[in-house]
Amino acid sequence: MNKLIKNGIVVTASDVQRADVAIENGVVTAVGQNLPDNGAEIVDADGCYVFPGGVDPHTHLDMPFGGTVTIDDFESGTIGFAAGGTTTIVDFCMHEKGKSLQHSLDIWHEKARGKAVIDYGFHMMVGDLRDEILDEIPKLVEEQGVSSFKVFMAYKNNLQAEDKTLFRVLQRAKAAKALVQVHAENGDVIDALVEDALASGNVEPVYHALTRPPEAEGEATARAIELARLAGAPIYIVHVTCREAVEAISRARRRGQPVFGETCEQYLVCDHTDYERPGFEGAKYVMSPPIREKSHQEALWNGLFNGDLMVLGSDQCSFNFKGQKELGKEDFSKIPNGGPTGEERMGILYEYGVVQGRIGLSKFVDLTSTTAAKLFGLFPKKGTIAVGSDADIVIWDPNVERTISAATQYLKCDYSLFEGFKVHGKARDVLLRGEYVFQNNEFVGAPGTGEYVPQKPFEYK
Numbered sequence: 001m002n003k004l005i006k007n008g009i010v011v012t013a014s015d016v017q018r019a020d021v022a023i024e025n026g027v028v029t030a031v032g033q034n035l036p037d038n039g040a041e042i043v044d045a046d047g048c049y050v051f052p053g054g055v056d057p058h059t060h061l062d063m064p065f066g067g068t069v070t071i072d073d074f075e076s077g078t079i080g081f082a083a084g085g086t087t088t089i090v091d092f093c094m095h096e097k098g099k100s101l102q103h104s105l106d107i108w109h110e111k112a113r114g115k116a117v118i119d120y121g122f123h124m125m126v127g128d129l130r131d132e133i134l135d136e137i138p139k140l141v142e143e144q145g146v147s148s149f150k151v152f153m154a155y156k157n158n159l160q161a162e163d164k165t166l167f168r169v170l171q172r173a174k175a176a177k178a179l180v181q182v183h184a185e186n187g188d189v190i191d192a193l194v195e196d197a198l199a200s201g202n203v204e205p206v207y208h209a210l211t212r213p214p215e216a217e218g219e220a221t222a223r224a225i226e227l228a229r230l231a232g233a234p235i236y237i238v239h240v241t242c243r244e245a246v247e248a249i250s251r252a253r254r255r256g257q258p259v260f261g262e263t264c265e266q267y268l269v270c271d272h273t274d275y276e277r278p279g280f281e282g283a284k285y286v287m288s289p290p291i292r293e294k295s296h297q298e299a300l301w302n303g304l305f306n307g308d309l310m311v312l313g314s315d316q317c318s319f320n321f322k323g324q325k326e327l328g329k330e331d332f333s334k335i336p337n338g339g340p341t342g343e344e345r346m347g348i349l350y351e352y353g354v355v356q357g358r359i360g361l362s363k364f365v366d367l368t369s370t371t372a373a374k375l376f377g378l379f380p381k382k383g384t385i386a387v388g389s390d391a392d393i394v395i396w397d398p399n400v401e402r403t404i405s406a407a408t409q410y411l412k413c414d415y416s417l418f419e420g421f422k423v424h425g426k427a428r429d430v431l432l433r434g435e436y437v438f439q440n441n442e443f444v445g446a447p448g449t450g451e452y453v454p455q456k457p458f459e460y461k
């Protein structure tokens with residue numbers, strides 16, 4: 001049914017204004033003052049912000065990793081994302097080495113179809129260098145709506161690619177109008193440090209962080225940027241966690257190189273002491289790169305503020321504490337990497353960014369929605385509230401005070417990284433193409449209503 005959102009404050013990456021939003025057939029048809037209702041259902045947003053639905057460009061749902069599979073799939077995961085205000089994700093399709101990219105893409109479509117409650121696109125991870133694989137890159141851009149390709153510089157003997165692979169992917173992606181994303185950590189150095197730790201009998205979760213130092217991230221970030229410069233290609237650095245990596249990105253951007261940085265909310269608010277929690281609790285925070293010493297947070301906030309970091313992704317990649325994280329009870333290197341972060345991506349940035357005065361409302365929207373939509377070929381269908389855009393809209397109640405807890409989250413994962421955090425603000429209503437997914441804080445969506453959104457070729461203006 002057509003809707004008219006009234007009395008709210010509409011926030012986009014460029015404006016904050018008191019306005020009504022008219023929705024017909026799933027798209028925004030007008031934004032302005034005192035719009036006529038024309039028989040539409042009135043949605044009262046009095047006292048609330050009206051944000052474009054969040055776009056999370058870094059998610060891993062139903063992903064095999066570390067000898068197990070993420071506990072959240074496209075159903076529970078996307079319900080969790082929607083609860084937090086995200087209406088579009090771009091999930092990483094993991095290339096199975098030895099098979100075609102198309103083969104893996106077909107599997108990822110199968111995982112999502114009939115399950116997702118919000119819209120989704122796919123990035124493609126490239127795992128090997130065969131000519132047939134590289135030849136698929138332009139085909140995926142032109143025919144399959146995949147215009148972002150991920151290369152891992154870490155996870156030795158598993159996902160890690162050689163520099164040559166990264167360089168070739170950069171060359172081919174550039175020609176095909178695609179964007180290359182890198183997980184930038186020096187996997188060889190980390191492998192040596194892990195060997196040393198285990199040989200000394202250091203098996204506790206904290207050694208995950210101690211064997212993946214910030215220098216290993218800074219070095220790989222700078223190397224990836226140089227390889228992109230050599231290839232004349234743009235590059236996107238996923239999940240930046242430390243001062244060294246921000247500085248490498250900043251240097252490149254100052255000399256005019258198209259380098260785009262992403263961080264994730266957990267790196268802004270969690271710190272190294274989380275690994276020192278009693279017993280095996282530190283395993284909950286095992287992800288790569290690891291959570292850093294608190295002193296790195298300032299560099300991340302500065303990067304978000306000044307534009308060196310342009311996107312907030314979640315890197316949602318959840319494994320239960322019981323039974324899954326416990327796989328590494330005797331050896332930290334066997335703890336599956338990742339955490340349940342997708343549901344609170346916007347909530348954490350709203351509290352620690354907007355409420356605590358580090359960023360303004362338009363910047364919040366830019367970081368959680370607009371720039372990701374632009375970089376990954378979804379804008380202006382996604383990422384804004386404008387005439388012709390999909391009516392993916394969040395009515396955000398800033399007056400709510402709440403305590404984050406696994407007991408109340410929608411994700412299936414059995415813990416929250418942010419347990420006990422007290423925050424302001426909550427997505428009250430979440431609309432996907434004009435239909436409620438959440439209404440008055442209740443899930444009212446249905447699995448399968450989320451649709452695949454093909455990316456346009458990469459272009460950044």
Ligand SMILES: NC(=O)NCCC(=O)O
Pocket residue numbers: 060183286287288289315317337338339
């Ligand atoms: N981040 C993490 O630990 N797990 C997900 C895979 C990745 O993004 O590296």
Ligand SMILES: [Zn+2]
Pocket residue numbers: 183238239288289
């Ligand atoms: Zn990664």
Ligand SMILES: [Zn+2]
Pocket residue numbers: 058059060315317
């Ligand atoms: Zn990731």
